[in-house]
Amino acid sequence: MARILALMIVRNEGWIIDRTLKALSSYCDRIIVADHHSTDNTREILKQYAPKVIISEPQERKFSTRIRWHLLDLARNFDGHNFILVPDADEIFTANILAPETLGELTDVKPGTGVAMQFIHLWRSPRFWRHDASNWGPGFWQPRGFRDDRRLQYPPLAHPLDHNSSIPACRVMRRHEIVKVMHFQFVLFERMRAKQRWYRATEAYESGAGQADRINQDYIVTRDERRAVLEPVRPEWTAGWQERGVDLENFAEEPLYWYDVEVLRYFKEKGPGYFAAVDLWDVDWEQKRLLAKAQGHEGIPEEPIADPRTLEQRLYHAYLHRFFRTPPWRDPRELVRLPAGWLRAIARSLGLRRSHLERIGLLRRCDL
Numbered sequence: 172m173a174r175i176l177a178l179m180i181v182r183n184e185g186w187i188i189d190r191t192l193k194a195l196s197s198y199c200d201r202i203i204v205a206d207h208h209s210t211d212n213t214r215e216i217l218k219q220y221a222p223k224v225i226i227s228e229p230q231e232r233k234f235s236t237r238i239r240w241h242l243l244d245l246a247r248n249f250d251g252h253n254f255i256l257v258p259d260a261d262e263i264f265t266a267n268i269l270a271p272e273t274l275g276e277l278t279d280v281k282p283g284t285g286v287a288m289q290f291i292h293l294w295r296s297p298r299f300w301r302h303d304a305s306n307w308g309p310g311f312w313q314p315r316g317f318r319d320d321r322r323l324q325y326p327p328l329a330h331p332l333d334h335n336s337s338i339p340a341c342r343v344m345r346r347h348e349i350v351k352v353m354h355f356q357f358v359l360f361e362r363m364r365a366k367q368r369w370y371r372a373t374e375a376y377e378s379g380a381g382q383a384d385r386i387n388q389d390y391i392v393t394r395d396e397r398r399a400v401l402e403p404v405r406p407e408w409t410a411g412w413q414e415r416g417v418d419l420e421n422f423a424e425e426p427l428y429w430y431d432v433e434v435l436r437y438f439k440e441k442g443p444g445y446f447a448a449v450d451l452w453d454v455d456w457e458q459k460r461l462l463a464k465a466q467g468h469e470g471i472p473e474e475p476i477a478d479p480r481t482l483e484q485r486l487y488h489a490y491l492h493r494f495f496r497t498p499p500w501r502d503p504r505e506l507v508r509l510p511a512g513w514l515r516a517i518a519r520s521l522g523l524r525r526s527h528l529e530r531i532g533l534l535r536r537c538d539l
Contacts, residue, residue: 175198176246178205181204198268227242239337247319253318283320285316285339289311290354295360299402300404353408369431369434384497435472
């Protein structure tokens with residue numbers, strides 16, 4: 172009989188990891204966790220779940236998908252074509268996974284098959300989720316499991332951070348309609364924003380500040396709450412966990428996250444001005460600096476941090492937050508479109524129609 176294994180990368184997930192492990196240990200035979208240099212109480216919580224939880228310390232210094240390759244090698248120390256789940260620390264499968272027939276349907280797929288699941292993005296509260304046409308609505312599906320044939324491999328890295336596929340490249344991919352993934356990232360909204368600022372700063376640090384426009388555009392979607400529609404979380408998703416003592420209700424924000432500390436260290440090394448064009452100035456970094464110093468963190472700037480942005484950069488970020496796209500004056504594609512738009516407006520104001528433009532030979536240059 173195939174085992175059920177779970178593979179997970181964690182770093183400073185003390186806010187939720189006990190709940191995640193308590194749920195996973197209800198149906199997984201082993202949980203293999205790569206603790207990526209946690210400095211909070213994550214390691215102590217992991218040890219409480221031994222021997223079911225196996226802790227690994229990856230040599231990889233960067234928070235990268237390469238760590239997933241390492242976890243897959245560890246999973247293959249167990250014989251057989253096992254079913255492997257690959258959740259993040261802030262993802263908990265809905266409690267209907269506990270039903271034997273449902274769990275059997277999920278895991279009893281042919282070796283080499285991947286399983287995609289629907290995501291339930293909890294929004295600003297553990298009691299509500301996004302149910303709209305946005306990127307965070309019910310149309311969001313991602314692979315979160317696969318039946319290992321012991322030959323599957325991860326594809327080459329496409330992104331320097333952990334934004335690549337969480338499972339290896341499978342020969343067959345199927346959707347599982349019953350079990351869903353409750354995603355808690357957006358429950359603590361300020362924590363989420365701190366995480367996204369760290370992502371932006373890390374990419375700028377690694378690939379250069381000249382990539383700021385592309386980086387900002389990649390991550391701005393996480394702030395998008397336009398036309399957000401929320402629905403209550405369904406009881407069948409959580410009741411089984413509550414009966415087992417998994418607390419899915421009580422979460423609290425913190426004034427300073429480890430993401431903030433890492434960004435402050437980037438400031439010390441590169442200088443705040445290096446990150447001026449990067450969209451991470453929606454907080455008071457001087458206040459964060461003082462908090463980090465008071466808590467005894469090392470590598471924090473000694474000098475006060477002032478907002479280094481020019482007026483244009485402030486306008487750029489304000490436009491980005493309002494319209495969720497790069498402003499026209501920074502996008503060459505938009506600049507090219509502007510003259511055509513002006514010509515169309517002038518033509519309409521003069522009462523010109525298609526026949527007029529065909530007659531004077533302008534149709535191909537200005538299509539009304």
